[in-house]
Amino acid sequence: MHTASSAQDEPHTHLSEELEQRIGNDLFDHGWSQQDGFLSADLSAALADECRALIAAGALKKAGIGRGGEQTIRPDIRGDHILWLRRGQSAACDHYLQLMDQLRVALNRSFFLGLEDYESHFAFYPPGTSYQTHLDRFRDDDKRTISAVIYLNDAWLPEHGGALRMHPEGKAAVEVLPLAGRLALFLSARMPHEVLPATRDRLSLAGWFRRRG
Ligand SMILES: O=C(O)CCC(=O)C(=O)O
Numbered sequence: 001m002h003t004a005s006s007a008q009d010e011p012h013t014h015l016s017e018e019l020e021q022r023i024g025n026d027l028f029d030h031g032w033s034q035q036d037g038f039l040s041a042d043l044s045a046a047l048a049d050e051c052r053a054l055i056a057a058g059a060l061k062k063a064g065i066g067r068g069g070e071q072t073i074r075p076d077i078r079g080d081h082i083l084w085l086r087r088g089q090s091a092a093c094d095h096y097l098q099l100m101d102q103l104r105v106a107l108n109r110s111f112f113l114g115l116e117d118y119e120s121h122f123a124f125y126p127p128g129t130s131y132q133t134h135l136d137r138f139r140d141d142d143k144r145t146i147s148a149v150i151y152l153n154d155a156w157l158p159e160h161g162g163a164l165r166m167h168p169e170g171k172a173a174v175e176v177l178p179l180a181g182r183l184a185l186f187l188s189a190r191m192p193h194e195v196l197p198a199t200r201d202r203l204s205l206a207g208w209f210r211r212r213g
């Protein structure tokens with residue numbers, strides 16, 4: 001339920017225009033963007049709790065590579081366990097999906113991308129697992145346009161590993177640590193990226209803004 005309160009009480013119930021512009025400019029100047037504190041500490045903690053409960057219940061499954069009937073499990077290439085989000089599964093997930101929908105509308109407004117929807121899953125990388133360098137666009141489906149990852153891990157330190165490492169064309173690699181509340185965005189078809197192994201559990205929400213097919 002929505003009760004009257006100031007913007008400070010509810011950070012990012014609505015994204016500020018300034019934040020939307022910063023994200024759009026980063027994406028189109030550099031092909032990626034990092035926004036710390038994109039989720040409030042409360043929302044990030046609620047999503048982390050939900051993810052941990054789902055892991056404990058065995059609800060996350062080993063992720064495959066490839067699409068549809070061609071999916072294969074290759075832990076040497078990709079070691080995460082995932083669960084796709086459904087609208088209405090929890091207040092926290094709905095809040096997150098609502099924020100991403102605002103971002104989708106803002107990106108369409110500024111850049112005429114025609115982004116139509118957003119799909120997202122929880123991801124859990126057990127210690128030592130990784131995801132080798134890849135692009136997020138499938139060979140036979142070019143709908144995925146912008147990738148978004150939100151991290152759910154408190155007190156993450158560089159020595160824990162687990163960075164998202166991006167490889168912008170012609171530039172030095174960039175690393176983003178999976179710290180709670182942080183958002184990483186990049187162009188799905190153009191940014192090769194990988195997940196480095198970590199020494200502790202690595203929880204996140206990965207998602208894709210898709211354009212009309
Ligand atoms: O968790 C990350 O930092 C990136 C995940 C990823 O590349 C993917 O799920 O396709």
Ligand SMILES: [Fe+2]
Pocket residue numbers: 134135136147193
């Ligand atoms: Fe990816």
